[in-house]
Amino acid sequence: MKKIITIFGATGNLMYKKLFPALSNLFKNKFLDIKTKIYLVGRKDYTLEDYLLEAKKEIKTNIEWDLLLPHLNYIQMDFSSLDDYKRLKTIINEDESLKDKMFYLAVPPQLFPVIAKGINSSGLITKGSENERIVFEKPFGEDLTTAQKINKELWQYFEEKQIYRIDHYLGKEMIQNILIVRFTNTIFEQAWNNKTISSIQIVAKETEGVLRRGNYYDKVGALKDMVQSHLLQMVSLVTMEKPKTFSSDDIKDEKVKVIKQLSIDKEDIILGQYQGYQDSINIESGSTTETFVFAKACINNERWKGVPIYLLTGKSLDEKKSEIIINFKNDSNNFKNVLNNKLIIRVAPVEGVNFIFNVKEAGLSEKVVPANLDYCHTCNYLGNTPEAYEKLLLDLFNKQNSLFTRWDEIESSWKIIDEVKTYKHELFIYNNYEEIKELIIKRNEVLIDDL
Ligand code: BG6
Numbered sequence: 001m002k003k004i005i006t007i008f009g010a011t012g013n014l015m016y017k018k019l020f021p022a023l024s025n026l027f028k029n030k031f032l033d034i035k036t037k038i039y040l041v042g043r044k045d046y047t048l049e050d051y052l053l054e055a056k057k058e059i060k061t062n063i064e065w066d067l068l069l070p071h072l073n074y075i076q077m078d079f080s081s082l083d084d085y086k087r088l089k090t091i092i093n094e095d096e097s098l099k100d101k102m103f104y105l106a107v108p109p110q111l112f113p114v115i116a117k118g119i120n121s122s123g124l125i126t127k128g129s130e131n132e133r134i135v136f137e138k139p140f141g142e143d144l145t146t147a148q149k150i151n152k153e154l155w156q157y158f159e160e161k162q163i164y165r166i167d168h169y170l171g172k173e174m175i176q177n178i179l180i181v182r183f184t185n186t187i188f189e190q191a192w193n194n195k196t197i198s199s200i201q202i203v204a205k206e207t208e209g210v211l212r213r214g215n216y217y218d219k220v221g222a223l224k225d226m227v228q229s230h231l232l233q234m235v236s237l238v239t240m241e242k243p244k245t246f247s248s249d250d251i252k253d254e255k256v257k258v259i260k261q262l263s264i265d266k267e268d269i270i271l272g273q274y275q276g277y278q279d280s281i282n283i284e285s286g287s288t289t290e291t292f293v294f295a296k297a298c299i300n301n302e303r304w305k306g307v308p309i310y311l312l313t314g315k316s317l318d319e320k321k322s323e324i325i326i327n328f329k330n331d332s333n334n335f336k337n338v339l340n341n342k343l344i345i346r347v348a349p350v351e352g353v354n355f356i357f358n359v360k361e362a363g364l365s366e367k368v369v370p371a372n373l374d375y376c377h378t379c380n381y382l383g384n385t386p387e388a389y390e391k392l393l394l395d396l397f398n399k400q401n402s403l404f405t406r407w408d409e410i411e412s413s414w415k416i417i418d419e420v421k422t423y424k425h426e427l428f429i430y431n432n433y434e435e436i437k438e439l440i441i442k443r444n445e446v447l448i449d450d451l
Contacts, residue, residue: 023393
């Protein structure tokens with residue numbers, strides 16, 4: 001069946017940074033059929049040539065243009081004009097063959113209802129049709145109320161199985177690996193609780209600032225941009241109970257359960273903004289948008305009572321790194337210098353798992369020293385492991401929705417963020433990561449290494 005993907009927001013950062021490279025690799029590796037068509041929709045009045053000229057200025061990665069070009073079409077549209085959706089429908093339906101149609105909304109959430117309505121009213125998607133799907137980028141809404149409103153509207157137009165809500169972290173190799181590491185290794189499964197684990201750290205640090213995304217980012221900030229989605233997804237996978245089966249719905253049921261038991265400690269939140277943020281393009285002067293969040297969460301259930309879960313994310317920090325650190329307790333009083341065991345799931349840029357344990361120093365010394373069992377995930381794969389968006393786009397083409405978020409996951413995470421937003425916090429202006437680290441350590445009276 002001929003597959004057609006229409007992407008709204010084709011002149012946006014996501015298209016250039018993530019979707020083009022992912023589509024290019026999918027064609028290169030022959031995962032997409034040569035009959036596949038890609039309609040790029042934007043508000044600007046471009047020809048395909050004009051569009052590509054602009055796109056090539058923005059795209060920094062290597063794209064196989066020769067492979068991609070035969071599939072591309074650019075369409076200018078006014079997102080609020082029903083006639084334009086009808087015109088799009090005529091173009092898509094040009095030939096009579098049976099088609100598999102996907103509509104990807106890489107646009108801010110405020111536009112979701114407008115575009116979804118246009119797609120529905122013009123008959124581009126018929127409710128319940130198996131071969132018609134719609135994809136929404138994150139953030140899904142601006143808070144709980146707007147997300148609920150959007151979702152209610154979407155359910156009028158589409159069935160849940162036609163709706164794909166993206167959180168690209170779920171497409172990352174090592175995020176897909178969390179449940180495997182936890183539930184297929186007895187050594188970890190048995191130890192995965194508050195008797196053995198002292199704390200958990202969920203970290204997503206970035207070196208880049210807001211770049212040219214000020215328009216979007218200044219209204220959102222790190223809590224809504226990163227914590228509501230990526231960080232809480234990581235928390236839920238790390239802390240959920242074992243699901244009844246490993247089916248998509250059973251896993252999501254457990255993720256939702258644990259997120260509903262999570263609360264963020266009001267006293268321990270640190271919000272920061274990097275020095276220079278306000279000079280970036282499209283940022284309001286005097287903006288109080290946070291570009292950094294540190295928070296201490298806890299999960300009120302038998303397994304996790306008493307285990308702090310530290311969340312840390314921010315822009316313009318010392319390194320690009322996403323990882324999950326499980327710190328184990330240390331009950332050994334018999335030796336000096338014993339370090340706590342630590343399991344590190346490295347999500348990006350390095351993908352792998354490290355386990356830190358104690359050994360005797362080699363030679364005549366009796367000193368206890370740390371050793372590192374180092375599993376490199378990428379090294380076991382010929383070529384590069386697929387980027388998150390490659391996996392998610394391919395799943396979308398293949399009607400696989402297990403790595404997309406279900407509505408109740410989004411709803412429960414917005415509840416947490418909305419609550420945090422009601423607390424009043426001072427905004428800490430940081431020049432560098434060291435300043436933040438000092439503050440965290442001072443406030444928490446504990447030394448959290450590896451932060
Ligand atoms: C996106 C956020 O969802 O994730 C960006 O909107 C952020 O602000 C990005 O930079 C980080 O993703 P990754 O895959 O680079 O860690």
